[in-house]
Amino acid sequence: MIYRVRFAVQAAFLVMILAGVFLFHNNVEAWCPFGGVEALYTYFHEGNLPCSLGISNFYSLGAVLLVTLLFRNVFCSYFCPIGSISEWLGRLMSRLGRSPVIVPRRLDRVLSLLKFPVLLLILFYTYRASELLFRSFDPCYALISRHGEDITFWSYVVSGAIIIGSLFVSIPFCRWLCPLAAILNPLSRFGLARIKRNPDGCIDCGKCAVACKVDIPVDEVGQVTATQCSSCGDCIDACPVEDNQALVWGPSSAFSRRWSQKILLISLGLIIAVAVIIPTLFPNPSYIYERGERPAEIAVLDVEITPLTCRGKCSMLTLFLERDDEFLISGYLKLEAWPAPSSGRIKVSFDPAHNSVDIVKQAITVAYYDMLEDKWWISPFELSVSDPAGN
Amino acid sequence: MKIRFITAFLCLIALMTTLVSADSNEAAKLFAKGNEQLSKADFEDAAKTYTEAAAADPENAEYRTQARLVSRVVTIRGNLKEEKDAKRWEAMARALHSYYCSNDLYSEAKLVDRQLFDRLKNEDTAGMLAETLLELNENKEAEKILKPYQSQNPSAYSQMLYGIILVRLDRGEEAHGILHHVTIQNDSDVQLRFQGARLNALMGHGDVALSLLTNVFESIPPSRLPEIKEYVRNNKDFSSITGSDKFASVLKTESKVAESKCSGGTSCGGCPKATSCGSAKAAKTEQTEGCSGHDHSGHDHSSK
Numbered sequence: 159m160i161y162r163v164r165f166a167v168q169a170a171f172l173v174m175i176l177a178g179v180f181l182f183h184n185n186v187e188a189w190c191p192f193g194g195v196e197a198l199y200t201y202f203h204e205g206n207l208p209c210s211l212g213i214s215n216f217y218s219l220g221a222v223l224l225v226t227l228l229f230r231n232v233f234c235s236y237f238c239p240i241g242s243i244s245e246w247l248g249r250l251m252s253r254l255g256r257s258p259v260i261v262p263r264r265l266d267r268v269l270s271l272l273k274f275p276v277l278l279l280i281l282f283y284t285y286r287a288s289e290l291l292f293r294s295f296d297p298c299y300a301l302i303s304r305h306g307e308d309i310t311f312w313s314y315v316v317s318g319a320i321i322i323g324s325l326f327v328s329i330p331f332c333r334w335l336c337p338l339a340a341i342l343n344p345l346s347r348f349g350l351a352r353i354k355r356n357p358d359g360c361i362d363c364g365k366c367a368v369a370c371k372v373d374i375p376v377d378e379v380g381q382v383t384a385t386q387c388s389s390c391g392d393c394i395d396a397c398p399v400e401d402n403q404a405l406v407w408g409p410s411s412a413f414s415r416r417w418s419q420k421i422l423l424i425s426l427g428l429i430i431a432v433a434v435i436i437p438t439l440f441p442n443p444s445y446i447y448e449r450g451e452r453p454a455e456i457a458v459l460d461v462e463i464t465p466l467t468c469r470g471k472c473s474m475l476t477l478f479l480e481r482d483d484e485f486l487i488s489g490y491l492k493l494e495a496w497p498a499p500s501s502g503r504i505k506v507s508f509d510p511a512h513n514s515v516d517i518v519k520q521a522i523t524v525a526y527y528d529m530l531e532d533k534w535w536i537s538p539f540e541l542s543v544s545d546p547a548g549n
Numbered sequence: 550m551k552i553r554f555i556t557a558f559l560c561l562i563a564l565m566t567t568l569v570s571a572d573s574n575e576a577a578k579l580f581a582k583g584n585e586q587l588s589k590a591d592f593e594d595a596a597k598t599y600t601e602a603a604a605a606d607p608e609n610a611e612y613r614t615q616a617r618l619v620s621r622v623v624t625i626r627g628n629l630k631e632e633k634d635a636k637r638w639e640a641m642a643r644a645l646h647s648y649y650c651s652n653d654l655y656s657e658a659k660l661v662d663r664q665l666f667d668r669l670k671n672e673d674t675a676g677m678l679a680e681t682l683l684e685l686n687e688n689k690e691a692e693k694i695l696k697p698y699q700s701q702n703p704s705a706y707s708q709m710l711y712g713i714i715l716v717r718l719d720r721g722e723e724a725h726g727i728l729h730h731v732t733i734q735n736d737s738d739v740q741l742r743f744q745g746a747r748l749n750a751l752m753g754h755g756d757v758a759l760s761l762l763t764n765v766f767e768s769i770p771p772s773r774l775p776e777i778k779e780y781v782r783n784n785k786d787f788s789s790i791t792g793s794d795k796f797a798s799v800l801k802t803e804s805k806v807a808e809s810k811c812s813g814g815t816s817c818g819g820c821p822k823a824t825s826c827g828s829a830k831a832a833k834t835e836q837t838e839g840c841s842g843h844d845h846s847g848h849d850h851s852s853k
Contacts, residue, residue, distance in 0.1 A: 483640060484628075525614075525621040527644030534647060536614045 160391030160419055164235065167423070168242040175239055179302045185498040186302045188212035191233070192338045194219030199285040207444040209290045209468045210497045214437040221433035226342045229422055230349035234332055234339065235390035236426065240298055240320065241332050245371065247324040258328040266373055269334040270386065277340035328371045333386065343385040351389060353382040356413045359403035366405060369396035381410060391419065443494035445472040450490040457510035459518050462542040466495060466502025478522050478537055479506065485521040488512045576606030587619065590657050596620045622648050639665070646677060655684040672698045676707050679714065688717040705731045709744035713786065716751040724752060733761065739768045750787045758790050759799050766802040774804050
């Protein structure tokens, strides 16, 4: 059964996210595909990434876009944690004998347009501020941040509304408000795969349309081209006709050409593997600051540093590296940073003819008096090898 | 067997919790000891004690930052005697002055201010020294330092300070002349407005003093405001206004300065500078204009 395998993938993915967040304290946010959308403008306009996003967000986004072009919105039906939880809640209610509220098709179409202004609103303010201002409302962030600093009362209001809504209506957030769906849906129109119906084999029982979570009239079309179709396969599972003689999933050509779920899973596995392996093997920094002309010979300090949770901290680190006291780093300087929730990583490149690793380390950790502002700055930073007095 | 294992496991957890809290208690004691040593200007011992406190409780950022700061002060005090570069020496001396004043170590501040004044002999260093002498109630000495500059086209700030000295030396009529002579606008330097409030309070012009104080409080970053309010509450120069209801109302004044909070939090979403802090360009601008949010014990020479 298609759903059983899909459920296993959903559950495994959610467990992986939760383990990453709660057990290993990884920067799970750096793998969010929508984070890639939010970071695009800032990256191309300023050369760095907001908050604790990373280049991995772009790879995730690329993988999701590719998968959508090939197989339609399978990210939504196989991987998205909000979609998974929302779907499970709906199924739970069905098991308890409570069917979801059927939303009239016209109303459903109108409501599904809401996701576009939601997307525009998020992108406009995010791009203007170059910061993830909507984290405070993001239900996904509420989950993966372990109640982070940006979490507000509204995060839980939104999360609560999604949970309660999912008990009564089939995946309401995904259908009507998800900003990522606003990007993927138009793209999925060009998806190679689709649900295909054989009018000769079909017995017109209508069970496929009832099973569809997004209310697509599967029993009335030859091929499902609706953009909100996520190739979940629930309609195929619900079809009583044996040997897939009525409904199949495959390329948009003859009914006889079909793809199995195995092909989908293998393809997804390969695409995800590539999207994970490349940024892991070639970890481009999220934040770069460079000053001066690069000399023929450079030295590099490559260390773990805490706290380096976001771009704001990287800016503060730059302030210390640009100090003008006895720990002045003269000549060439380049800072590459990888912020993360627990500990980040930095590479500081400098001219060894004028500076040493010790000077750089002390520049980062020793308190600094700024004469221009008559202000003491006390470094919050700990390098992977340092004593409490910053020596 | 199972019950024994569970019991042993729970005992181990309890023991570890006790050890952790014992470490925290020890660290707190060391930190308190460090504070006492610092209040007696015993910087070397304070630095060692703070370092021990930080080692005993590595999770406590306050202990760690205090250890770093005081260690740095100790280093600067040592290096000051041997520094040959004039600009660097001045930066070090000003750093020490800032630190001493923010920690109410005015006797130490007087020593370094005297050295600064002896070397540079200008109105600015005279003003710094005079302010410190005022904190130590050495009013005659303060007058001796600042008087020569009053006939050499003095700054408004220097005149205000001199006015305060005159009132303290019971020469209020001369101070009156200064108040009439110097104009303080709402957008004047915050140092000038503060000293103007102080002089007006000393001269009995309560309403003017309160109005200036309100303006000053609005102009000071939120992280520094409690310290300044406390100073005003405790400084006898403001005693003519601190008992009034109007002063209680002025104390409720909130800062109108946007201050970043990049010392805390995983992002800038809740920060008042979120819309302007994000770019590298903005970060550079902040470095010159003042990104004031970081946890520090800095002294704003302009605010006291």
